[in-house]
Amino acid sequence: HAKSLGAARYALFDESLRARATSAMETTTALRGAIRRGELEVYYQPIVDTASRTTVVYEALLRWNREGRVCTPNEFIPIAESTGLIKEIGEWVLRSALSDLVTLRAHGQDVTMSVNVSPMQLRDDSLPTIVRGLLDEYGLGGADLALEITESVLIDDMGTAKSLLDRLAAMGVLIVLDDFGIGYSSLNRLRAMPIALLKIDKSFVHEIGHSESDTQLIRAIVAMASALPVRTVAEGVETEEQASIIESLECGFAQGFLFGRPAPIAHWLLESAQQR
Numbered sequence: 001h002a003k004s005l006g007a008a009r010y011a012l013f014d015e016s017l018r019a020r021a022t023s024a025m026e027t028t029t030a031l032r033g034a035i036r037r038g039e040l041e042v043y044y045q046p047i048v049d050t051a052s053r054t055t056v057v058y059e060a061l062l063r064w065n066r067e068g069r070v071c072t073p074n075e076f077i078p079i080a081e082s083t084g085l086i087k088e089i090g091e092w093v094l095r096s097a098l099s100d101l102v103t104l105r106a107h108g109q110d111v112t113m114s115v116n117v118s119p120m121q122l123r124d125d126s127l128p129t130i131v132r133g134l135l136d137e138y139g140l141g142g143a144d145l146a147l148e149i150t151e152s153v154l155i156d157d158m159g160t161a162k163s164l165l166d167r168l169a170a171m172g173v174l175i176v177l178d179d180f181g182i183g184y185s186s187l188n189r190l191r192a193m194p195i196a197l198l199k200i201d202k203s204f205v206h207e208i209g210h211s212e213s214d215t216q217l218i219r220a221i222v223a224m225a226s227a228l229p230v231r232t233v234a235e236g237v238e239t240e241e242q243a244s245i246i247e248s249l250e251c252g253f254a255q256g257f258l259f260g261r262p263a264p265i266a267h268w269l270l271e272s273a274q275q276r
């Protein structure tokens with residue numbers, strides 16, 4: 001009895017494994033055509049100066065308009081990563097974001113652009129050349145662009161990542177450490193990297209007001225950052241209360257639904273038209 005149950009369980013396990021593999025394959029195939037069919041779209045979310053609440057940067061956030069549904073990156077970036085498709089997609093995002101930056105500026109917005117890059121892209125020696133080429137193509141300087149990396153990049157593969165990041169930083173590109181606080185990077189590694197900005201993970205920000213210790217933690221991160229010295233962004237700010245505590249902690253920049261949700265470029269162009 002036990003034996004047949006075991007076999008049945010194996011069969012089930014097998015089934016779900018096969019289903020998952022199939023759906024990953026389907027996603028990969030679909031993703032391959034997505035750029036070609038124009039199904040990928042970059043949304044933008046403002047990053048504001050905490051004191052003045054004016055938008056200083058837009059973060060590019062990828063979306064996939066797939067069969068009438070807007071998919072967020074967590075649903076397909078991991079697959080793009082594991083198949084290597086992320087290189088092509090990442091370059092497409094960079095191009096779109098820089099092109100849209102030119103448009104935003106033409107509409108009077110004095111902003112820069114921040115783009116997420118995956119660990120896989122940081123293993124590709126050609127990234128600085130690609131970035132240089134795109135900046136030149138759009139008549140932009142290095143300082144118009146920020147690249148957001150995650151702590152995992154600092155842990156695996158430090159050597160390659162460091163030389164790539166150094167080359168990008170030498171061009172004036174700002175290197176941003178995203179989701180800071182949930183990874184394991186040591187202060188030493190942090191200091192060795194050309195990081196200009198730390199984004200404090202939203203999980204800390206969400207606890208502000210509920211947990212005194214998380215507020216203290218943010219205070220400590222801001223203090224540590226200013227000693228490095230790097231500037232700080234609080235991500236995931238959703239309430240006025242969170243915003244005012246963030247401001248009192250002297251965290252210079254903030255991002256979150258309170259200031260604006262990720263939206264297509266047209267939304268932000270309309271906004272700048274209304275401000276004039």
Ligand code: C2E
Nearest residue numbers: 060061062072073074093116117118236237238256257262
């Ligand atoms: P991230 O870079 O940490 O981006 C912030 C995420 O938090 C975004 O999710 C954003 O929509 C969400 N968010 C912003 N404000 C708030 C808030 O106030 N409350 C809450 N609950 N969430 C907020 P999204 O757009 O789903 O992106 C998820 C992740 O996917 C990003 O996290 C980033 O790591 C990755 N990603 C996005 N676009 C790209 C891309 O072009 N390339 C790569 N490699 N990764 C990307």
Ligand code: MG
Nearest residue numbers: 059116148178
């Ligand atoms: Mg980011």
Ligand code: MG
Nearest residue numbers: 178179199235
């Ligand atoms: Mg983040």
Ligand code: MG
Nearest residue numbers: 178179201202
């Ligand atoms: Mg995040």
